[in-house]
Amino acid sequence: MGWRNLLAGGRRAxxxxxxxxxGCLPDADGAPGDTQAAIAELSQVVRANPxxxxxxxxxxxxxxxxxxxxxxxxxxxxxxxxxxxxKEMQARxxxxxxxxxxxxxxxxxxxxxxxxxxxxxxxxxxxxAELALLTADSGDHEQAAxxxxxxxxxxxxxxxxxxxxxxxFADGQTGQGYKWLRKALKAYEGSLEAWGELMxxxxxxxxxxxxxxxxxxxxxxxxxxxxFVLLEGLLDAVKVRELGPDAAMRADRPFQYHxxxxxxxxxxxxxxxxxxxxxxxxxxxxxxxxxDPEAARRWLxxxxxxxxxxxxxxxxxxxxxxxxxxxxxxxxxxxxxxxQRARELKRFxxxxxxxxxxxxxxxxxxxxxxxxxxxxxxxxx
Numbered sequence: 001m002g003w004r005n006l007l008a009g010g011r012r013a014x015x016x017x018x019x020x021x022x023g024c025l026p027d028a029d030g031a032p033g034d035t036q037a038a039i040a041e042l043s044q045v046v047r048a049n050p051x052x053x054x055x056x057x058x059x060x061x062x063x064x065x066x067x068x069x070x071x072x073x074x075x076x077x078x079x080x081x082x083x084x085x086x087k088e089m090q091a092r093x094x095x096x097x098x099x100x101x102x103x104x105x106x107x108x109x110x111x112x113x114x115x116x117x118x119x120x121x122x123x124x125x126x127x128x129a130e131l132a133l134l135t136a137d138s139g140d141h142e143q144a145a146x147x148x149x150x151x152x153x154x155x156x157x158x159x160x161x162x163x164x165x166x167x168x169f170a171d172g173q174t175g176q177g178y179k180w181l182r183k184a185l186k187a188y189e190g191s192l193e194a195w196g197e198l199m200x201x202x203x204x205x206x207x208x209x210x211x212x213x214x215x216x217x218x219x220x221x222x223x224x225x226x227x228f229v230l231l232e233g234l235l236d237a238v239k240v241r242e243l244g245p246d247a248a249m250r251a252d253r254p255f256q257y258h259x260x261x262x263x264x265x266x267x268x269x270x271x272x273x274x275x276x277x278x279x280x281x282x283x284x285x286x287x288x289x290x291x292d293p294e295a296a297r298r299w300l301x302x303x304x305x306x307x308x309x310x311x312x313x314x315x316x317x318x319x320x321x322x323x324x325x326x327x328x329x330x331x332x333x334x335x336x337x338x339x340q341r342a343r344e345l346k347r348f349x350x351x352x353x354x355x356x357x358x359x360x361x362x363x364x365x366x367x368x369x370x371x372x373x374x375x376x377x378x379x380x381x
Contacts, residue, residue, distance in 0.1 A: 057075075091120035098112075098130060132147035159370070162197055165177045192218075225374070232360050345376070345379075
């Protein structure tokens with residue numbers, strides 16, 4: 001899976017609280033019996049006081065929490081057409097109607113309702129957050145980028161600008177593709193996705209010096225603890241180009257794919273500049289192991305100077321040490337089995353929620369944190 005496939009991993013909308021942050025719906029807790037009792041009590045109050053808008057809104061929330069979307073929608077729709085309702089209450093009713101539609105799976109109607117809430121109530125954080133989620137899920141990356149810019153989330157903004165660039169490149173609109181990549185880096189200089197796509201485009205045209213140029217700038221521009229993502233993505237993109245996506249997936253293990261010398265020629269001098277970066281030394285060893293096992297050994301030994309407990313390096317040193325050794329057939333079979341299985345361990349983890357994945361991610365599938373990926377340098381992470 002190359003940079004394009006990594007970028008295409010969409011996100012599903014999740015409920016937002018009143019503050020606009022992802023979380024549980026405030027109306028979704030409580031036992032079913034308690035909810036039913038609350039509905040009955042609120043219904044009596046509404047019948048006694050039909051002008052009680054707040055109670056109508058609360059009643060609609062309870063219906064939504066029980067999955068009775070049609071009833072919830074009816075309540076909101078009765079409010080949005082009520083004469084004399086002030087703009088603030090109209091905006092709230094439209095916002096809740098949007099949440100009802102989203103819960104029911106009517107995403108187009110949900111987006112229209114949120115847009116109406118925004119026209120009446122302005123760019124409130126909760127409203128814009130819902131619109132950002134919906135436009136991202138629908139593939140409207142330009143609008144999603146605008147909404148994330150309003151929310152002050154440059155990481156997500158840049159991500160969707162890069163998605164736009166990928167679409168333009170796929171359509172043969174190269175100039176437009178580079179335009180959106182420039183905008184992405186202007187929004188967020190540390191965009192892993194933007195630097196990765198720049199390298200991928202240069203690699204597709206065999207412009208290896210350009211690949212090196214983008215890699216150098218990317219290594220300086222992204223967060224130091226995320227530099228490894230650039231190397232992982234670059235190796236993946238080259239592998240897909242050379243082997244095709246199916247074969248590339250089968251070779252998706254450290255030290256199992258050996259990149260072309262053109263890549264190592266431009267990458268290794270850059271990695272040598274970052275001799276204090278544990279993971280960059282590891283990826284350098286990976287790049288050279290096919291042509292020069294002894295050079296790979298030296299790179300791996302550097303990582304152990306930086307971190308003696310770095311298990312991936314010890315694993316690969318063990319694999320190198322057994323090459324050429326006179327081992328019993330049974331022992332070698334068992335050793336090779338354990339080395340291969342160890343290489344299959346999920347290498348990446350979300351620093352926020354601890355989710356482990358075998359492939360690079362930009363947005364955590366579980367907690368929806370942007371750029372929270374971490375390499376598992378110790379086994380108990």
